[in-house]
Amino acid sequence: MKLVSPGEAAANTNDMSVEAGEDLARIGEMAKKYGVTLRTLRFYEDKGLLNPQRDGSTRLYTRRDKARLKLILLGRKVGFSLRDVKQMMDLYDPTGSNTKQLRLALDKSEKQLARLQKQRALIEDAIGELSNSMAAVRQMLIERSPQASVAS
Amino acid sequence: MKLVSPGEAAANTNDMSVEAGEDLARIGEMAKKYGVTLRTLRFYEDKGLLNPQRDGSTRLYTRRDKARLKLILLGRKVGFSLRDVKQMMDLYDPTGSNTKQLRLALDKSEKQLARLQKQRALIEDAIGELSNSMAAVRQMLIERSPQASVAS
């Protein structure tokens, strides 16, 4: 039943001797596991955010790709653009202390936080205005149909 | 030269007297007055949201157009799409009680209010996550440069 997990022991014409961890996933599994579409994964790759290995033409995602995808999704959740996410991830250097990367991330985060707070203010403003308008409209409806009562 | 409102009898080479109120504005004035661009006004007209008169090919906006524009801007402020705004305005009938229009507006408003509240929740969520991440990043920065202190 396992169409997946090609890492299973023997008879692999297409061996993927990728050392230790056999946590290779194909695009369908990835999509299901992280709640994205295939198109999304290919799109992220096209944009240079992911770089899965290939077995022939089939994409194989390692746990490193999974970590990156998690980061992408977190970034999108907090409102970063894919370009921002890429910029931050591109600075990652497994041999260094990544101080620059962290500083950039922190800097971008501060700006994004400010944007979010501004957005929240705008939305609250909109909520206020909309509530006002609704009250006015309800009033007009009451005046125009004196016999009916408005629910809630 | 008046292709529009041919009812006027007098020969005004340069007339601005289209009936009573002289509150006719050309597109430039409108734009300045309401803080939009010319393109925006033409776009709204193209979408059927405005219908200024014409003096030849020049657009002339009456106070009715101004009222409509105000409504459009309010609608956009609270997050309605132009299509929604149009749909609501299209129901306006100066001879009736407009009960249907008001009900539609109220209905759409309730839904929009729900959307706004949802958005606000999402943003607050994002703010929380982002703040967490920032704290973590700050911590990493501290660990990686023991001699420096982080501002604020």
Add this chain to the structure above:
DNA sequence: TATAGAATTGACGTAAACGTAAAAGGTGCA
């Protein structure tokens, strides 16, 4: 072996609200 189920690349479509450029016509004023 046939067939269904994955996967691939490529390319056009979508949504919203305009921006921008081009080419041309009108208008006031010095």
Add this chain to the structure above:
DNA sequence: TGCACCTTTTACGTTTACGTCAATTCTATA
């Protein structure tokens, strides 16, 4: 008369993050 402005129409471009085919290939299983 000439120049600086305003206005017009037409039409393509922008942004972001994918959606939606289409045509094809690969693979695994009944």
